[in-house]
Amino acid sequence: MRVLVLLLATLSALVAATPAVAADGDLEPNYGTDAEFPGFGFYANPNGSPTFTLDTADALLPRPDGKMWLVGRMRGPSSVYRISLYRIGANGYPDTDFGDLGLRSVVGPCDDFHIGDAALDSQGRILVATQNCTDFKVYRFLDNGDLDFSFGGTGVVSIAFDLGASNEDHAQKIVVTEDDGFVVAGVADAVGGDHLALARYTAAGEPVAEFGTGGKLDIGFEWQVSPVSGLGGLHRMDDGRIVATGQISESDQAVSDKKQFVVRLLAQGAFDPSFGNVSPGISKVNLKAPLGLARSPWVSRSLLERDGSVIQVGSLLSNDPISSNDIFLLRWRADGQLDTSIGAHGVRSYALDFAGANPPQPSSNSDMADAIVRQGDGKYVILATGYAGDFYATTVMRLRRDFSLDPAFGDGGAVQHLAMVATNGDHGTLAGSALVLPGRIIAAGTSFTGINGRIQTTFAMSNDLLFADGFE
Secondary structure (H helix, E strand, O other): OHHHHHHHHHHHHHHHHOOOOOOEOOEOOOOOOOOOOOOEEEEOOOOOOOOOEEOEEEEEEEOOOOOEEEEEEEEOHHHOEEEEEEEEOOOOOEOOOOOEOOEEEEEOOOOOOEEEEEEEOOOOOEEEEEEOEOOEEEEEEOOOOOEOOOOOOOOEEEEOOOEOOOOOEEEEEEEEOOOOOEEEEEEEOEOOOOEEEEEEEOOOOOEOOOOOEOOEEEEOOOOEEOOOOOEEEEEEOOOOOEEEEEEEEOOOOOOOOEEEEEEEEOOOOOEOOOOOOOEOOEEEEOOOOOOOOOOOOEEEEEEEOOOOOEEEEEEEEOOOOOOOEEEEEEEEOOOOOEOOOOOHHHEEEEOOOOOOOOOOOHHHHOOEEEEEEEOOOOOEEEEEEEEEOOEEEEEEEEEOOOOOEOOOEOOOOEEEEOOOOOOOOOOEEEEEEEEEEOOEEEEEEEEEEEOOEEEEEEEEEEOOOOOOOOOO
């Protein structure tokens, strides 16, 4: 009996001494750069000031050694913005073996450029597409942060569509092809309205002549593609076909009528005849009337499934008076028809309503999806912008394979994260890209630091998943 009592006491002590296992969605206490904010990594701008430094973190890319690339934009000396590359360790700290304390940067292509997208090729080189300048610009960096002069002779490729009007072209998404070339897509200003524009180039930075006309293809719709958020995704299928997604509007400013679209092309730019609901290669829908809304849903990002189906996420007006916007999800089948198996008109919506049943105002319960990634077990992780009290916060939700909220994640399927680091008390954390890695989810974005000030940020969440990839 005495042995049994001692054994039970020992077991009780061990249980009491064992720390609680973090739940999926909890911030990782051993990740980050600031003991006051465990789970968060903050990446300083050595040339910036606390105010008027609107730094952004626009892409998070995995390295095979467990480190990560954080690609963004930083304000440099004389207020000139620069493309920034931070190399981050698995613990969230900058990798001081790279560049200047983990950072390399280069002056951007024009005064008010923004990062459109970034991708890695099979050799670990970083391709960065920029927008808000006259032409598409694509940069390629070597692993040491130098520009790759074997790419177009300077490390930078400029692509002009010159379709008339202002001739401004905005590169918004980029994807690497099987031969380490790339397809870049975005919006080209044209007479009569902005077009969807795509270009395919070789690994050497030369146009693929067989793609479209001289490596370029533009697609005009009955409405125009917005240069701000018109293109939400660019994907390459295993057989080389190209999928572009986004939305078109009656005008740049119209919010009442939008159409979500998916375009699927063969590898050389011809429309895919096996896809489409309005014409070969093109699917479109305006859901304002079918959903009984005062204005159409808005989409930001997309996900291509292995079977060729496509998911778009964004936000829609809530019919509940306690909320202004809910998370919106639209799914297209592999043939380009709406997937009504997940809901009427292929739509699911999610009212998370963190502010409760009596919010200070309906916008306090607003959630708008910004990104979607898929786990290796087939579940989906969605990043969204919401509110934590009076402040912008990043909402993270996880869906099961049937698109229902996963109760094993956060609080009933969702959680909010906010870093309160603003010097003026106007806090905010916005994230727009994520990685699902073994045992964790890492999101990248920005945190507000003060008046017109932001700092590049990542945060890591626990995720009980041994394999990040592999779901079929």
